[in-house]
Amino acid sequence: MATDFGNFFKSAFTVDNVIFGFDEGDLKVLLIKRGEEPFMGDWALPGHFVYPAEDLDTAAIRVLEELTGLNNVYLEQVKTFGAVDRHPFGRVITIAYFSLIKISNYTIQSSSIALQAQWHSISQVTELPFDHMVILQSCLNRLRWLLRLRPVGFELLPPKFTLTELQHLYEAILETDLDKRNFRKKILSMNLIIDLDEMQEGVAHRPARLYKFDRKRYQQFLEEGFSFELKETRKKERISRSQLLSADQ
Amino acid sequence: MATDFGNFFKSAFTVDNVIFGFDEGDLKVLLIKRGEEPFMGDWALPGHFVYPAEDLDTAAIRVLEELTGLNNVYLEQVKTFGAVDRHPFGRVITIAYFSLIKISNYTIQSSSIALQAQWHSISQVTELPFDHMVILQSCLNRLRWLLRLRPVGFELLPPKFTLTELQHLYEAILETDLDKRNFRKKILSMNLIIDLDEMQEGVAHRPARLYKFDRKRYQQFLEEGFSFELKETRKKERISRSQLLSADQ
DNA sequence: GTAATTAGTGTACATTTTACACTAGCCCTT
């Protein structure tokens, strides 16, 4: 169980975390300015070595929390990257995670790493050190994939949101236009968001209704298990297969 | 770039490969009888250390080829497992792959490892060393998921197959019954299989037609890119979104 | 030639997806 730290740079593993946020109608990713070689001073994905007595998920959670102060956020392992020459100093494989956070909850941490962190619009990130561009792209694909299948969009919005905001989020991430009426019909038919009977304030036009995600109801469905393929249909109260949800590992 | 082999057991990474096959109407997995401690003599997933100058995919391909003599098969990284105590001798994380092979092409290799390999029906594998049961389950979920979305079933069948065989494969993997007429309608409407105008031989009943997978046509669609969400529809010759295919990374 | 066995086929209905354009409500200006 003992690990020789002196050999870390010869054969080691790290986690890299693609932290997505959504703001100003734009999908963003949190990057840090590297404080060490190689690529010191460049913007890169936040990552760190996995400690010897630390599980992979734990390491990813740690990196996220040190950077953002947030825990209990959506986090998922995506893929492991281990090309022989991906790190100039030795053989380092990295397990890529992505997480979804509400930028509104995010406050800059005082850790020296976190002070160097900044949100970047996805569309403007064109160059990253190591194989980080590939990792980013991979996580982005996964996010798009997931967004079609699961109600994860809510993770990126403040607790109260309007349907238009939600639609803009879908449009920004999927890079497509959606029909307003069809989008609302579909979202509402999921029965996973609750009308708060509150209105937007401080806008210079007709205010929109505010909604929140019905996390309890979603949990319930997850726990009951999806049984899409079964022939018998619980008539009411059933989330149909089409409704952005799907059974998965 | 140098790696200290003496430290391999202190902090190392391996690949484990879940090799699926299909035979006698049953989904199978290829297991090896371990020739070394720990768990010597137990059936386990085939795996191996990743060599210092070897990419992860390469390592997975190597393990597969040494065991089966096959290359150029469907192989995909699934997930990395790295619980601190998953290996009793030290910190070993493993990158899990799964591959799909045609059992009909499989011949036992003469390597000492391969001699100890055997196909096991998935349903009868109930206990495996390390966290291999979790890995197997994870790959199985991925396979099921994939089978709904992509035409990967063909990878498990001999080059010529009948529609009934294909249906049985879907039923076995998805653990569900499918309607014969609807299944055929759907499969044929994909236009991804070619009617060979040949008949089954040596069966004691009406012989079925033989088909083969139209790999070229599938490649073509992959290369053209899926553009499901676009509004304009190439009227004919288009694979619709519903047809077991989907855009993914 | 007949029994046994699997192959092969069509139709009607339900559900889901898609396309599409106008009215409603609030704020700000004048």
Place this chain on the structure above:
DNA sequence: AAGGGCTAGTGTAAAATGTACACTAATTAC
């Protein structure tokens, strides 16, 4: 307070897809 500017909010019809369901056809074995 009337009107302009802006975003919110709503319904319907047609097309595509999914689902349920039962009989005839072709071959072999006896």
